[in-house]
Amino acid sequence: MHPDANSPSHRIARVAAHLNPTRPQMEEGAGSALRPAACRAKGGAPGFKVAVLGAAGGIGQSLSLLMKMNPLVSVLHLYDVVNTPGVTADVSHMDTSAVVRGFLGPQQLEAALTGMDLVIIPAGLPRKPGMTRDDLFNKNAGIVRALCEGVAKSCPNAIVNLISNPVNSTVPIAAEVFKRAGTYSPKRLLGVTTLDVARANTFVAEVLGVDPKEVNVPVVGGHAGITILPLLSQVSPPCSFTPDEISYLTTRIQNGGTEVVEAKAGAGSATLSMAFAAAKFADACLRGMRGDAGVVECSYVASEVTELPFFATKVRLGRGGAEEIFPLGPLNDFERAGLEKAKKELSESIQKGVSFMSK
Numbered sequence: 095m096h097p098d099a100n101s102p103s104h105r106i107a108r109v110a111a112h113l114n115p116t117r118p119q120m121e122e123g124a125g126s127a128l129r130p131a132a133c134r135a136k137g138g139a140p141g142f143k144v145a146v147l148g149a150a151g152g153i154g155q156s157l158s159l160l161m162k163m164n165p166l167v168s169v170l171h172l173y174d175v176v177n178t179p180g181v182t183a184d185v186s187h188m189d190t191s192a193v194v195r196g197f198l199g200p201q202q203l204e205a206a207l208t209g210m211d212l213v214i215i216p217a218g219l220p221r222k223p224g225m226t227r228d229d230l231f232n233k234n235a236g237i238v239r240a241l242c243e244g245v246a247k248s249c250p251n252a253i254v255n256l257i258s259n260p261v262n263s264t265v266p267i268a269a270e271v272f273k274r275a276g277t278y279s280p281k282r283l284l285g286v287t288t289l290d291v292a293r294a295n296t297f298v299a300e301v302l303g304v305d306p307k308e309v310n311v312p313v314v315g316g317h318a319g320i321t322i323l324p325l326l327s328q329v330s331p332p333c334s335f336t337p338d339e340i341s342y343l344t345t346r347i348q349n350g351g352t353e354v355v356e357a358k359a360g361a362g363s364a365t366l367s368m369a370f371a372a373a374k375f376a377d378a379c380l381r382g383m384r385g386d387a388g389v390v391e392c393s394y395v396a397s398e399v400t401e402l403p404f405f406a407t408k409v410r411l412g413r414g415g416a417e418e419i420f421p422l423g424p425l426n427d428f429e430r431a432g433l434e435k436a437k438k439e440l441s442e443s444i445q446k447g448v449s450f451m452s453k
């Protein structure tokens with residue numbers, strides 16, 4: 095740090111630099127007194143550097159708030175193509191340790207991503223009533239490709255949490271981007287399916303009449319309709335359901351996203367529960383990256399659990415991302431039938447993502 099960095103004039107300059115979050119961000123490490131975030135991040139509590147891409151959106155804003163509250167985060171970069179100055183100014187007033195910086199538009203993507211440990215991507219269009227997630231493909235495929243190209247260039251070793259729909263296709267797109275750039279590590283690319291688990295836990299807890307915190311339902315497959323496969327035979331704590339309960343729960347979990355889209359009646363899809371789920375998953379990733387043992391979550395990842403190249407199952411999160419992918423475990427007849435239907439649709443969605451990248 096510059097010898098005069100703590101003089102009154104430098105202290106004011108340091109604060110002023112924070113008040114203009116759209117000004118081009120400077121690289122860390124060259125010792126300027128006008129690099130408040132870098133100085134504080136280095137001098138403050140150790141932590142991870144996290145970027146949210148799509149930070150001004152419905153998910154992005156709440157997620158940014160929740161990541162600012164996470165004590166494992168030392169630096170939080172908020173990137174979007176609109177409105178990041180306002181979101182950044184707002185979130186940066188929270189008196190938690192993470193230093194917040196805003197980045198606006200493609201010319202600032204590189205600065206937003208440089209040095210990041212974890213990149214969370216909720217950028218892209220949400221559904222309206224009557225649409226499937228696949229209907230978002232044409233808009234969101236290109237957005238995900240461009241953002242992942244940025245990751246490959248500026249933080250190739252970062253772990254990526256991909257939220258943008260259709261997740262069943264956007265994760266294969268991201269994998270192709272990273273393969274082309276020569277930076278692909280399957281362990282570091284994680285499709286976020288945590289909301290399916292949150293819904294499953296909530297709806298099962300309602301049926302059982304217990305606290306959702308006590309319930310853990312594995313949800314495997316993918317993140318759209320029949321590809322969302324709750325394994326109700328493997329609920330923890332062990333319990334049993336009537337055929338009617340199984341039918342009700344499976345349908346409700348698979349249609350949870352549509353339930354919200356219809357209730358919002360054109361104003362978008364799940365944002366608050368999704369931000370909660372994304373923050374929970376990101377926290378699990380950060381704990382794994384820190385070296386905590388036994389961090390296990392469901393995620394849609396490159397996988398050999400089935401014949402498909404991508405599949406969601408429980409994974410153990412470690413320093414390098416998805417360190418271990420768990421098998422499906424014993425399935426009952428109903429789940430086996432569901433798995434076959436899920437695989438057929440998933441296979442097409444994966445192929446669609448791969449084909450997009452070969453055009």
Ligand SMILES: NC(=O)c1ccc[n+]([C@@H]2O[C@H](COP(=O)([O-])OP(=O)(O)OC[C@H]3O[C@@H](n4cnc5c(N)ncnc54)[C@H](O)[C@@H]3O)[C@@H](O)[C@H]2O)c1
Nearest residue numbers: 148150151152153174175216217218219220257258259368
């Ligand atoms: N994985 C899941 O479980 C899950 C759950 C809910 C929503 N989603 C998906 O998340 C995405 C975002 O949903 P939302 O409700 O926050 O939508 P939103 O429209 O409220 O926000 C999306 C944000 O992305 C930004 N954006 C668009 N193009 C961008 C680009 N090239 N770079 C950076 N940012 C860009 C927009 O400006 C906007 O701020 C949708 O695709 C939605 O379907 C996924």
Ligand SMILES: O=C(O)C[C@H](O)C(=O)O
Nearest residue numbers: 221259350351352363364
């Ligand atoms: O349903 C959607 O379109 C958003 C998201 O995938 C969800 O599950 O809520």
